[in-house]
Amino acid sequence: MKLSSLWIPALxxxxxxxxxxxxxQLIQLSKDPNQWVMPAGDYxxxxxxxxxxxxxxxxxxxxxxxxxxTGVLRGHExxxxxxxxxxxxxxxxxxxxxxxxxNNNGKILWKYEPKQDPTVIPVxxxxxxxxxxxYGDGKIFLHQADATLVALDAKTGNVVxxxxxxxxxxxxxxxxxxxxxxxxxxxxxxxxxxxVQARLTAYNVKDGSLAWKAYSEGPDDQILFDANTTxxxxxxxxxxxxxxxxxxxxxxxxxxxxxxxxYDPELNLIYYGSGNPSxxxxxxxxxDNKWSMTIFARNPDTGIAKWVYQMTPHDQWDYxxxxxxxxxxxxxxxxPTKALVHFDRNGFGYTLNRETxxxxxxxxxxxxxxxxxxxxxxxxxPQVVAQFAPGSRGEDVNYKNVCPAALGSKDQQPAAFSPxxxxxxxxxxxxxxxxxxxxxxxxxxQPYVGATLSMYPPQGDTNLGNFIAWDAGAGKTVWSDPxxxxxxxxxxxTAGGVAFYGTLEGYLKAxxxxxxxxxxxxxxxxxxxxxxxxxxxxGKQYIAVLSGVGGWAGIGMAxxxxxxxxxxxxxxxxxxxxxxxxxxxxxxxxxxxx
Amino acid sequence: xxxxxxTVGPMLAFxxxxxxxxxxxxxxxxxxxxxxxxxxxxxxVDKKTYNGWRRYTESCMRCHxxxxxxxxxxxxxxxxxxxxxxxxxxEVVVNGRTNVNSASENVMPPFGTVEDVMSYLxxxxxxxxxxxxxxxxxxxxxxxxx
Numbered sequence: 001m002k003l004s005s006l007w008i009p010a011l012x013x014x015x016x017x018x019x020x021x022x023x024x025q026l027i028q029l030s031k032d033p034n035q036w037v038m039p040a041g042d043y044x045x046x047x048x049x050x051x052x053x054x055x056x057x058x059x060x061x062x063x064x065x066x067x068x069x070t071g072v073l074r075g076h077e078x079x080x081x082x083x084x085x086x087x088x089x090x091x092x093x094x095x096x097x098x099x100x101x102x103n104n105n106g107k108i109l110w111k112y113e114p115k116q117d118p119t120v121i122p123v124x125x126x127x128x129x130x131x132x133x134x135y136g137d138g139k140i141f142l143h144q145a146d147a148t149l150v151a152l153d154a155k156t157g158n159v160v161x162x163x164x165x166x167x168x169x170x171x172x173x174x175x176x177x178x179x180x181x182x183x184x185x186x187x188x189x190x191x192x193x194x195x196v197q198a199r200l201t202a203y204n205v206k207d208g209s210l211a212w213k214a215y216s217e218g219p220d221d222q223i224l225f226d227a228n229t230t231x232x233x234x235x236x237x238x239x240x241x242x243x244x245x246x247x248x249x250x251x252x253x254x255x256x257x258x259x260x261x262x263y264d265p266e267l268n269l270i271y272y273g274s275g276n277p278s279x280x281x282x283x284x285x286x287x288d289n290k291w292s293m294t295i296f297a298r299n300p301d302t303g304i305a306k307w308v309y310q311m312t313p314h315d316q317w318d319y320x321x322x323x324x325x326x327x328x329x330x331x332x333x334x335x336p337t338k339a340l341v342h343f344d345r346n347g348f349g350y351t352l353n354r355e356t357x358x359x360x361x362x363x364x365x366x367x368x369x370x371x372x373x374x375x376x377x378x379x380x381x382p383q384v385v386a387q388f389a390p391g392s393r394g395e396d397v398n399y400k401n402v403c404p405a406a407l408g409s410k411d412q413q414p415a416a417f418s419p420x421x422x423x424x425x426x427x428x429x430x431x432x433x434x435x436x437x438x439x440x441x442x443x444x445x446q447p448y449v450g451a452t453l454s455m456y457p458p459q460g461d462t463n464l465g466n467f468i469a470w471d472a473g474a475g476k477t478v479w480s481d482p483x484x485x486x487x488x489x490x491x492x493x494t495a496g497g498v499a500f501y502g503t504l505e506g507y508l509k510a511x512x513x514x515x516x517x518x519x520x521x522x523x524x525x526x527x528x529x530x531x532x533x534x535x536x537x538x539g540k541q542y543i544a545v546l547s548g549v550g551g552w553a554g555i556g557m558a559x560x561x562x563x564x565x566x567x568x569x570x571x572x573x574x575x576x577x578x579x580x581x582x583x584x585x586x587x588x589x590x591x592x593x594x
Numbered sequence: 595x596x597x598x599x600x601t602v603g604p605m606l607a608f609x610x611x612x613x614x615x616x617x618x619x620x621x622x623x624x625x626x627x628x629x630x631x632x633x634x635x636x637x638x639v640d641k642k643t644y645n646g647w648r649r650y651t652e653s654c655m656r657c658h659x660x661x662x663x664x665x666x667x668x669x670x671x672x673x674x675x676x677x678x679x680x681x682x683x684x685e686v687v688v689n690g691r692t693n694v695n696s697a698s699e700n701v702m703p704p705f706g707t708v709e710d711v712m713s714y715l716x717x718x719x720x721x722x723x724x725x726x727x728x729x730x731x732x733x734x735x736x737x738x739x740x
Contacts, residue, residue: 074667074699093699118694121701126656127667128699193656398734434734438648446708452651454660454733554666555659583666 023182026136027265029083034536036082039132039177040414041492041533044327045262047416048493049534053541054592055496059510059520062543062590067525068106070585072096075550077412078132078177079490079531080587081140082544083154088135089546091585093121093128093145099157102537106589110157116146120168123194123445126552129175129529131260131412136180137205143174143187151185151208161208165189165201171445172196179261181270181300184211188257188272192320195252195278195448200261200296202303212303216255216274216291217241223291224303231308232380233358244288244313252442253285254278255292259322259412264338267355269297269306271327271340275320280406281437281450282391288313293321295342295350297357307357309380312346316390317371317435318406318451319346324414325354330422332360332473341472343415343426345408346382348375351472363475365468366409366428368458371402390435390451398436398452405433405455407486407552414531415470416493421513423478424470425499427487432458467491467501467509469516479516485577488553490531492543502528502545504553505580508590524588527581529553540591548585549577631680631720634729638738639721646721647735649714653705661732662725668700675726680719687715 029037033050041047054062070076074092081088086109087100097112121128124145134141139160140152147166150159165187166172171194178187184202191198197218202211214224218241229236241250256275263270274296277289293312298305312319326341332351340354347369351361362375371389372382386392390399407429415426433455440450457464465483470476489502498510498519504527510520527549534543633640639647650662657668664670675683690704705711711718724730 072699073697118692118699118701119703121694121699122657122690122703127665436648436734438652440652441709443708443710446703446705446710447653447656449652449656452648452734453655550666555656 026180035084036080036533036535037135038081038179039078039134039531040260040262040324043263043265045260045324045414046326046328046419046493047414047491047531048418050495051534051536051541052494052496054494054498054543056498056512056519058592059496059498061592062510062520062522063593064522064588065542065591066106066589068100068587070096070098070546070548070587072548072585073583074548075127075129075554076530076546076548076585077129077551079533079546080544081133081135082533082535083135085537086154087544088133088140088154089587090130090133090142092130092550093124095130095142095144097133097140097142097152097157099154112142112152112157114144114148114150116144117168120146120173123168123171124173124175124190127550127554129551131175132177134178134180134185136185139205141178141180141185143176143178145173145175147172147174147189149174149178149185149187149203149208151205163203163208166191166196169445170194170196176258177260179263180205181263184300186261186270186300188259188261190256190258192254192256192275192278193447193449194445195254195442196256197251197253198256198274200257200272202300214298214303214305216257216294217245217250217253217289223305224298225305229305229308230357231310233356236308241290244290246286249285252278252448253289253292256320256322259320260324260414262325262327263300264327264354267338268299268301269354270300271295271297271325271354273321273323273325273342275322276315276318279440279448279450280318281395281440282314282316283395283437284439284450289315293319295321295325295340295352297354309352309357309359311344311348311350311382313381316392317346317402319344319408321345323410323412326415326417326424327354328417328419328472330473339472341417341424343410343470345404345411346371347404347409348382349470349472349475351475361472361475365426365470365477366404366430366466368403368430368432368461369409390437395437395439398434400434401432401459402435403432403458404429405431406435406453407431407455411488411552413488413529414490416491416499418493418513420495422473423513424472425491425493425513426468426470427489427491427501428466428468429486430458430461430463430465431455431486467511467516469513481511481516481518486553488529488551489545492532492534494534500532500543502530502532502547504528504549504577506547506549508532508543508545508588522590525586526584527553527577543590544587546585546587549581549583630723630727631716632724632729633738634724635738637736638740639724639730639735640738642717643720643724643730644735644737645714646717646719649710650718650721653708653711654718662722663732671722672725675722683719683722684715687711
């Protein structure tokens with residue numbers, strides 16, 4: 001192990017001169033289970049590890065072996081990278097980055113402390129989260145809250161270059177983790193609640209110069225569509241976005257790109273989703289509002305879209321389509337398929353052919369989802385139930401018992417896929433809402449929302465979350481473990497037959513991937529909204545996770561949810577999260593006894 | 595949350611105390627109990643208070659939590675409204691407040707130029723005061739005449 005760890009940075013230096021090779025290096029590194037070199041572990045976003053030292057039999061002996069306080073209180077999403085003998089992690093605003101020496105008990109090798117104008121803080125929709133850094137070409141890439149993309153020397157932490165990716169004065173902020181693909185670093189932007197015109201942008205890793213910029217809505221030359229861009233196999237035609245907006249509303253149309261990005265090197269396509277159209281009041285923005293709420297497949301060299309699929313046309317619920325796109329080769333209806341699997345906020349689990357964009361499966365992964373009966377497999381459109389569709393009877397009407405709530409059946413917290421079991425392991429929310437749209441006016445840099453929201457558990461249920469196993473070929477839940485609160489942590493699946501996730505009370509849990517049976521739990525210092533990862537050091541397997549409650553989940557922390565006595569006999573079941581945990585960012589690293 | 599409230603700068607705290615003293619003096623002079631900014635009949639609220647809830651949800655909820663109850667990153671306004679005058683409340687909403695130091699990163703933006711907030715400042719205050727006085731519970735308040 002020592003040998004390979006030392007050898008890898010040398011390889012990085014040797015290959016740094018050629019960008020194509022830098023990409024080859026990343027592909028190789030991501031196949032090495034001893035490291036965790038990109039936010040989701042690999043380009044396919046599987047969050048799967050081939051490590052099996054920790055397994056079903058011995059996981060009960062797991063215990064924390066070292067911890068690290070980030071010194072920051074707000075919500076800690078994302079998770080650390082491990083490259084060679086160094087762990088890299090970023091914090092919520094002020095977005096400090098740490099390089100920790102795994103050879104020296106996590107000693108700080110370097111720390112990067114950006115100086116940002118704090119006026120960015122209140123224009124971040126839902127807490128000042130940061131979903132982690134990216135590695136490539138010997139650099140660590142950070143998307144700061146103020147929408148500055150900065151490249152740091154991975155050895156020293158010195159700034160190599162930095163570029164402004166957006167304007168916080170207009171509500172454009174950085175929360176997402178970048179992804180390095182070939183000689184480019186890709187980054188999305190947040191601000192769907194502030195009427196930004198969101199886009200995915202590619203910068204050259206060498207110097208930060210702009211390579212391309214692909215908007216979620218607008219004219220074809222801004223959204224980078226051409227004559228070959230298809231949706232469900234058919235060309236979308238000219239002005240496919242413009243004609244679905246009233247006037248020039250697309251200019252403040254939202255469609256944030258703050259989720260995860262995946263990449264298929266063989267097909268040479270990147271995949272990501274766009275968020276809600278602005279405002280939340282659907283009556284004010286007639287039309288399908290393309291291409292908000294959309295899965296995009298783009299060429300990473302040019303940004304040109306190969307195919308798109310809009311999951312929720314004319315959003316009436318805030319069901320952002322930004323959740324991760326997991327690239328998995330699975331059987332769908334008995335056919336081996338290059339699939340893209342996506343658990344959308346809207347409560348449907350989608351399976352598409354990732355080469356063609358053909359829709360193969362769309363089924364509810366939470367049985368309480370009621371805003372649509374099903375997805376029409378010919379048109380790809382959800383069959384919307386008017387009673388649960390805010391705006392269907394106009395604005396200033398309260399639409400009750402809509403499931404899921406605006407935070408979705410699942411938010412950005414990423415699921416995992418095991419190629420060994422062929423099954424997906426999905427952290428979910430189990431929350432419904434009342435939603436009343438009303439008229440708002442647009443002011444640059446101010447919330448552009450126009451809806452009230454009350455959230456509560458589904459009628460008759462006592463749990464606000466589930467941790468589920470999903471068969472994406474069949475569109476069926478294999479097993480489902482109820483959780484008292486939403487599961488807001490990214491999952492890790494392992495070859496040891498154990499899946500790991502965190503809970504809002506602060507537990508790191510390990511469950512049997514076959515049955516869902518809990519095998520281990522440990523209460524970390526704060527609620528977990530970070531993503532679990534694993535790596536080896538000195539030949540020994542470790543599990544790492546950030547705790548530090550906050551984010552959208554933190555909205556309900558002090559308050560708890562409304563209607564807390566509505567559940568059947570659920571006395572005290574929905575106590576505020578504040579009764580269980582407090583703020584504070586801490587990394588906890590686990591291992592088996594020697 | 596308590597910690598966040600307690601870290602309000604000394605200057606602001608001083609200003610608050612001064613304002614509070616002025617209001618007490620005025621109330622004492624007139625000898626009248628302060629007029630409540632909201633009307634609630636049989637658990638139902640007037641138009642103004644209802645609109646306050648709506649506008650609160652629009653512009654304040656993403657930080658201050660549902661129903662003014664606070665979040666992991668902004669103070670509980672039901673609690674704040676117990677101790678603030680409307681003048682103090684207006685001052686903070688119009689001008690914002692910055693409280694960034696080694697222990698916290700809290701920034702309230704100035705809403706002085708935001709039409710959807712400034713036009714309904716009295717309504718938002720009425721709603722929060724009703725919550726602070728315990729006259730109104732969580733969730734969407736029913737309207738008089740509903």
